[in-house]
Amino acid sequence: xxxxxxxxxxxxxxxxLDHPALREAEKDYPREDIYVVLIESRERICQLPYQRKKxxxxxxxxxHYAERLRVRGYQVELLRSDSFISxxxxxxxxxxxxxxxxxxxxxxxxxxxxxxxxAAELGVSVAVLPNSQFLIEFYNPIPRPQPxxxxxxxxxxxxxxxxxxxxxxxxxxxxxxxxxxxxLNRQGLPAHLHVPAxxxxxxxxxxxxxxxxxxxxDHGVGSARDFDLAxxxxxxxxLLKTFIAExxxxxxxxxxAMSSQSSSLYHSQLSPYxxxxxxxxxxxxxxxxxxxxxxxxPIQSVEGFVRQILGWREFMYWQYWQQMPGLRxxxxxxxxxxMPQMFWDGLTDMKxxxxxxxxxxxxxxxxxxxxxxxxxxxxxxxxxxxxxxSNWFLSCYVDAYDWVVLPNVVGMGMNSDDGYTATKPxxxxxxxxxxxxxxxxxxxxxxxxxxxxxxxPFNVLYWNFLIEHEQTLRSNPRMGPSVLGLRHxxxxxxxxxxxxxxxxxxxxxxxPATDSVPxx
Numbered sequence: 207x208x209x210x211x212x213x214x215x216x217x218x219x220x221x222x223l224d225h226p227a228l229r230e231a232e233k234d235y236p237r238e239d240i241y242v243v244l245i246e247s248r249e250r251i252c253q254l255p256y257q258r259k260k261x262x263x264x265x266x267x268x269x270h271y272a273e274r275l276r277v278r279g280y281q282v283e284l285l286r287s288d289s290f291i292s293x294x295x296x297x298x299x300x301x302x303x304x305x306x307x308x309x310x311x312x313x314x315x316x317x318x319x320x321x322x323x324x325a326a327e328l329g330v331s332v333a334v335l336p337n338s339q340f341l342i343e344f345y346n347p348i349p350r351p352q353p354x355x356x357x358x359x360x361x362x363x364x365x366x367x368x369x370x371x372x373x374x375x376x377x378x379x380x381x382x383x384x385x386x387x388x389x390l391n392r393q394g395l396p397a398h399l400h401v402p403a404x405x406x407x408x409x410x411x412x413x414x415x416x417x418x419x420x421x422x423x424d425h426g427v428g429s430a431r432d433f434d435l436a437x438x439x440x441x442x443x444x445l446l447k448t449f450i451a452e453x454x455x456x457x458x459x460x461x462x463a464m465s466s467q468s469s470s471l472y473h474s475q476l477s478p479y480x481x482x483x484x485x486x487x488x489x490x491x492x493x494x495x496x497x498x499x500x501x502x503x504p505i506q507s508v509e510g511f512v513r514q515i516l517g518w519r520e521f522m523y524w525q526y527w528q529q530m531p532g533l534r535x536x537x538x539x540x541x542x543x544x545m546p547q548m549f550w551d552g553l554t555d556m557k558x559x560x561x562x563x564x565x566x567x568x569x570x571x572x573x574x575x576x577x578x579x580x581x582x583x584x585x586x587x588x589x590x591x592x593x594x595x596s597n598w599f600l601s602c603y604v605d606a607y608d609w610v611v612l613p614n615v616v617g618m619g620m621n622s623d624d625g626y627t628a629t630k631p632x633x634x635x636x637x638x639x640x641x642x643x644x645x646x647x648x649x650x651x652x653x654x655x656x657x658x659x660x661x662x663p664f665n666v667l668y669w670n671f672l673i674e675h676e677q678t679l680r681s682n683p684r685m686g687p688s689v690l691g692l693r694h695x696x697x698x699x700x701x702x703x704x705x706x707x708x709x710x711x712x713x714x715x716x717x718p719a720t721d722s723v724p725x726x
Contacts, residue, residue, distance in 0.1 A: 211281075213241045213303035215294060215315065218264045220309055221271045221483040221605065223439055226335045227307040228280070237279035241301050244268050245293035246286045251425070254597060257570040258430040260478075260604040261420050266413040266437040267482060272595060273412075274439075290319070291327055298328050305331035312337055312523070313608040316529045327371065339483060340523050341516065345369045351528060356626055360386065362524070363517030367574060370488065372495055372512055373505075381498070386513065387458065387506035394642055395463040402452040404470050406434035407441050427550070427602055430565050434477065435604070442476070442484035449474040450497050457506030462575045464643035473573050474511065477605040480519075487515050505674035514574075525613040525627050533612045536623040537592055539631075539675070541585070545594040547715035549581070556663060557646035559584065570604035578632055580639065582619025587667035592622040598717075626676045630684040633671060656695075657702040663710050670707035673700055 212235050213229045231240045246265055272284045283301075287293030298306070306328065311317040317334075325332040337343050347365035348357055364385055367373060372380040409417060413433065420430040436442045457472040466469060479485040491512050498508040526533065548554035552564035562576050572581075577599075585595045596615045600606045617627025638651035640646040644651040646662075655661035656669055672679060672692055679685045695703070 208363060209239065210304050210725075211235070211239045211241055211301055213243055213297065213301060213306045215243045215245075215306055215308040216271075216529060217290075217308075217311060218244065218246075218268045219312065220339065221267055221439075222338065223483075226308065226338050227309050227433050230333070231307050237239040238281065241281045241283060242275050243274075243294065243297050244272055244282070244284045244286070245290055247290050247293065248287070249289040250421075254601045256426045257567075257602050257604055257606075258426040259418050259433055259435065259570045260427045260606070261426060261432045262413065262416050262425075263429045263435050263437065263478060264482065264605055265420070265483060266409075266416045269412050269416065270438050279435060280400060290316075291719070294324075294328055298330055303330060304629070305333060307333050307437060309335050310337040313341060314526075315608070319482070339487075341370065341488060342520050342524055346524070356629065356661065358519040358629065362521050363513060366516045366520060367512075370491075370516065372491055372516060373498070373509060377667060381503045382509075385509075387509045388513075389441045390506040391458045391461040391510050392642075393459045393463065395644075395645070399456070399460075401434055401468050401471055402448075402726060403477055405448055407436055409433060413437055422491050428570060436484065439484050442479035445479065446474075446476060446485060446490055446493060449476065450493050450503070453498055454503045454507050455509065456493060458504065458510040462559075462642055463640070464573070464576055464580070464645065464701065466557070466644055469565050469569060469571055469573065471573065474687050475521075475571060480515070481605055481607055481610070487519065491515050517608070522613040522618075522627075525617055526609045529613070529617070529623060529626060533616055533623060534596075535593055536616050538624045539586065539589070539620070540589045541589040541622070543588060543589060543590045543594075543711070543714075544718070545585075545598045546588070547717050549598055550717050555650040555662050556646075557649040558639050558643065558664075560634040561645060566602045570602065572603075574643065577614075578619050579634055580606060583633055583665070584617060584664065586620045586622075586631060587664070587671045588714075592616040592620045594717075595620060630682055633688075634664070635666060636664040638687050657706050661706065666703055666706045667711060669695065669703045 212231050214225075214231050216225060216227065228240070246268065251261055259617060264287070269284060272282045275282050278331070283297055285293040285296065287296065306324070308320055310680050311320060320332070320334045345366070347362050347369070351357060367380070367385070368378065368521055375381055417430045420426070436445055453472040453474070457474070460472055463471055475489060476485055479489065480487050494503070494508045494511045497503040498505060529536070536637060546557070548559055550567075551561050552560050552567060554560050554563075562572050562580055566572050582595065592615065596611050597609045599615050600608070613627050616625040619632065621628055621631035636646065642654040649662070650660040652660045653662045653665070656665050676692060679689045
């Protein structure tokens with residue numbers, strides 16, 4: 207008689223050392239009777255023109271993970287299939303498991319597949335376990351949100367700090383007397399500072415095979431040939447340790463700086479690995495906390511890093527599940543234009559966009575302030591459809607996934623979810639970019655002019671946005687000072703700005719619409 211086996215499906219962004227589905231399976235079965243299924247889905251890979259380095263990262267990390275599981279004694283099937291469903295069907299027909307275990311996906315569409323269709327499609331019992339990659343799955347500060355109420359990230363962040371005991375004194379109050387040191391973290395980058403390089407990794411035989419596969423697909427943006435990212439838990443852990451030792455100290459003060467000379471600056475660039483399970487978020491937070499108590503990093507740097515993970519990352523995930531599925535097409539500022547071609551090829555006279563777009567297309571990375579205050583800022587001021595912007599982010603960044611892009615881009619960056627994620631639009635003129643970067647040096651446009659042929663488009667578009675939405679913005683108390691600036695514009699200058707904005711936007715080249723979205 208054929209022995210009974212159980213199957214565990216692990217999607218490629220769930221490469222956890224301690225996976226809950228494996229832990230659950232081991233309660234009733236020895237490892238030799240547990241079949242782990244990993245699927246390289248052609249349909250999923252080709253839904254958008256994804257960054258080739260991201261595809262290599264996922265496929266190589268999956269293949270290294272499969273080898274790790276085999277060494278641990280599991281039966282592992284790593285399948286290349288047309289879709290998740292077709293791969294799982296092939297596996298079920300072959301192995302005939304008594305049931306299939308899987309962990310709830312972090313993305314809406316795949317979770318819908320798991321919870322509503324998978325059992326019927328496969329003809330086998332399916333158990334979907336809670337997701338353990340996010341800390342709010344263990345403690346949710348707002349378990350029963352009131353419909354229509356806006357929730358602020360700062361309060362959420364305080365609750366997370368208190369629950370997990372991070373940077374608290376003996377009385378349960380914030381270390382140093384403040385919850386947030388963001389006001390100390392807004393310095394421009396001095397020219398004399400030396401930024402330590404982030405370690406890179408020579409591709410092994412597994413990764414070289416994946417690079418060849420991805421390059422042969424003729425699909426996606428960027429190039430896989432110079433891939434040098436971490437693909438194992440040990441490599442990701444090494445990156446965390448070097449960040450704590452070499453860059454955390456200066457991370458805080460220069461957190462919002464931008465530079466044409468360096469994309470990473472003092473940022474950790476750990477999000478690609480946290481997002482697929484190669485690093486644990488709480489481990490990263492606690493490593494930074496230890497550095498503070500050992501006097502190896504100042505409070506503003508450590509708190510800033512902690513807030514990125516324990517506050518921002520968790521709050522974005524919380525907002526995602528509060529607002530889906532409507533968040534995908536939220537568009538409260540009524541943007542209708544497509545993504546400008548310059549973000550897809552870097553061909554523009556705007557030096558800030560040129561540097562950032564080319565960098566993203568080449569590496570799959572730019573820091574958070576470039577994403578917020580250059581890319582999303584430009585797109586909101588220009589009336590770009592948030593759906594198109596989110597698809598560009600999903601395509602181009604190595605750390606981009608539905609759960610983080612939609613609340614961060616549609617909600618926070620473009621303020622297009624009726625203010626549920628952020629209480630005001632993050633819009634700014636060229637003055638902000640000039641203050642926080644060296645991008646304006648030698649640019650064909652003037653960051654000082656508001657109108658005219660040499661005026662920076664950020665200035666023209668910023669003032670045009672204030673003019674166009676003056677009444678709406680006046681109702682937001684956080685936008686008061688910005689709107690009051692309109693009093694300095696007489697009727698003639700308003701007309702000039704409006705016409706300059708119309709001319710600029712009408713001459714932008716726009717990329718064809720990206721109609722497909724990530725799904726199973």
